[in-house]
């Protein structure tokens with residue numbers, strides 16, 4: 109244990125701890141510097157961090173634990189987040205049924221604004237180069253008299269975060285401390301205080317008001333110690349650096365273009381009524397898939413993975429040309445799309461929409477499959493944005509008194525919409541692990557207690573991340589070569605074998 | 621009148637786009653008993669076997685008689701689908717001018733290309749060279765056969781366009797339509813368009829006489845390879861718009877070198893042979 113500790117925290121000089129530091133501390137005139145001790149300190153108040161806190165507060169076993177959360181952004185803003193009913197945030201995630209079940213179990217689901225949440229019962233995925241397709245729905249497994257089963261549920265991240273915050277608030281403020289607008293400025297190992305507990309193997313955090321906040325000058329930094337430090341602090345996780353956990357990974361040299369879109373009323377009534385569909389078309393020649401996921405009231409959210417150049421081009425287009433490009437991307441050939449991505453941008457609104465003229469003309473000569481989405485008719489102002497796509501996987505999720513969850517542990521390609529679900533899967537597993545440790549009188553920060561979490565999640569996440577990476581690579585081979593044949597054969601075969609498809613869907617559903 | 625690769629065109633020249641029902645991309649399954657509706661006027665839908673038979677038959681036929689232009693045209697259509705004609709269409713769709721041609725669908729006939737006007741253009745202009753070439757070969761723009769066997773209506777237009785522009789290729793390259801010249805042009809076209817028929821017709825080489833073959837390999841094939849690979853896609857030239865352009869300038873723009881004029885070469889060789897014969901005759905006399 110001590111060997112691994114010194115290996116993990118090489119910068120703690122254990123030989124001088126008693127000789128130099130301790131005597132000086134003994135005479136320190138500031139005994140208040142003793143850090144406040146918490147059972148669980150969570151760094152990061154994104155969906156993963158707040159989810160963990162809500163889960164711990166919801167369980168009678170773990171609700172007595174003394175917990176803290178540190179978030180550099182202003183959580184009051186997240187609490188009071190509100191948009192008109194016809195507007196949607198552009199950060200939307202699809203929750204799998206097992207994520208939804210987890211949220212229900214911790215009592216956060218009913219706190220979601222359900223008018224802003226959209227289930228979908230079917231998913232159409234096809235290859236823009238070969239035309240082969242696969243459709244996902246539960247029709248094979250449900251009787252025609254049942255309501256169609258949900259494939260996934262679209263939720264704005266902000267809606268989810270707000271619900272989690274309400275759930276945490278509803279649990280009272282006993283044994284709970286939330287440091288909002290507060291940034292972790294350093295993490296180090298504590299020391300062995302003669303007049304206090306031996307914290308030499310405990311992470312001690314120094315937290316200070318975030319740079320931007322007006323309190324940054326007035327409030328002094330605070331020190332807190334963690335029996336278990338949870339890193340839910342995103343891709344550049346400071347907790348991960350502290351624990352000296354290596355990550356493997358690469359940048360895809362692709363960007364995800366997101367936007368909130370309005371759709372035309374589809375002429376054909378859906379059967380059964382109210383059935384909604386998600387659409388994804390792979391565009392090998394443009395660097396990745398385009399996906400249109402349903403939101404309430406005939407809205408949809410866009411995630412278009414493409415090269416940084418194409419992403420910059422799309423973002424530079426006026427709204428009507430952007431809409432034409434999205435419609436084209438679900439309908440036209442790779443050749444047309446490549447050409448249209450290079451067309452001169454028309455700056456002025458009143459000028460003719462060349463992109464639309466091209467689309468209208470090419471549609472007359474391009475045979476359409478019957479599974480394309482309805483036409484996009486509008487794009488919400490200021491909703492077009494992009495973010496770089498990356499792959500990261502921590503070499504381990506645990507080290508003594510440290511656990512990583514969410515994006516701090518893994519970042520994957522968004523083509524399967526699994527990023528947030530993996531994070532919630534981590535939360536469910538870690539909160540169970542903590543519950544088990546508490547019930548069995550174990551130390552929640554002990555590596556032996558945490559082992560179970562790592563075993564449950566690391567392999568599962570690696571598998572999903574690996575499949576997404578493979579799909580990304582497979583669908584980036586343009587043209588009609590053997591790879592294209594292979595993948596169309598693959599999709600067509602899967603589409604025709606209900607057993608295989610059912611298996612894949614249960615995997616995607618979250619192993620339910 | 622030399623009539624290689626040419627036939628009096630049917631009267632129905634207009635290839636109207638069928639916009640309501642786009643043609644299928646996938647080969648359709650039907651038998652001779654329930655042949656589907658044509659996708660455009662003049663279209664003859666073929667079964668897979670018919671298409672194969674047509675390809676083999678026309679290949680053999682055109683090899684036996686390379687002057688059967690109808691067979692060469694048929695061979696072109698039978699082998700161009702499904703892949704190669706799409707490649708050519710995509711080459712057009714990747715280019716601004718190519719797209720404009722596909723949108724406008726211009727046709728080259730004696731009424732859209734009035735010969736008197738072309739002859740009135742300045743010396744060495746594309747139009748004048750084209751007219752001179754037509755006059756020298758004794759042909760007219762109306763002597764191209766109608767596309768019949770290509771299922772996709774847009775691809776049928778591409779094939780039609782390719783066929784109608786063929787005379788311009790002769791004009792800008794300056795190749796005559798004797799077998800050697802035609803072969804050199806086919807090699808050039810094959811590398812430029814990748815339409816298999818143009819490559820397949822190179823098999824007609826087996827019919828060349830040894831001296832012709834020698835010249836073909838040492839002179840014309842290298843030219844065809846160099847120019848065919850280096851030049852821009854000729855299918856994307858809007859010929860109707862470059863009639864007044866200087867032919868050398870266009871050739872430079874397209875990156876084509878001027879090939880040796882075969883006809884001149886032939887004439888030279890014929891003169892040499894005649895002189896030789898005369899000398900021989902004088903000697904024997």
Ligand SMILES: Cc1cc2nc3c(=O)[nH]c(=O)nc-3n(C[C@H](O)[C@H](O)[C@H](O)COP(=O)(O)OP(=O)(O)OC[C@H]3O[C@@H](n4cnc5c(N)ncnc54)[C@H](O)[C@@H]3O)c2cc1C
Nearest residue numbers: 152154155156179180200201291292341342495514515527
């Ligand atoms: C621009 C963008 C768009 C995205 N769009 C989609 C999408 O459309 N669909 C989808 O499924 N996924 C999307 N993702 C991915 C998805 O948002 C993440 O998978 C998810 O947010 C991960 O949640 P998390 O809680 O693990 O991390 P995060 O949401 O990144 O939360 C980390 C939190 O830690 C805080 N933090 C970091 N460092 C410190 C510190 N030193 N002190 C205090 N606090 C700190 C940060 O402020 C942040 O709030 C997107 C990601 C980005 C960046």
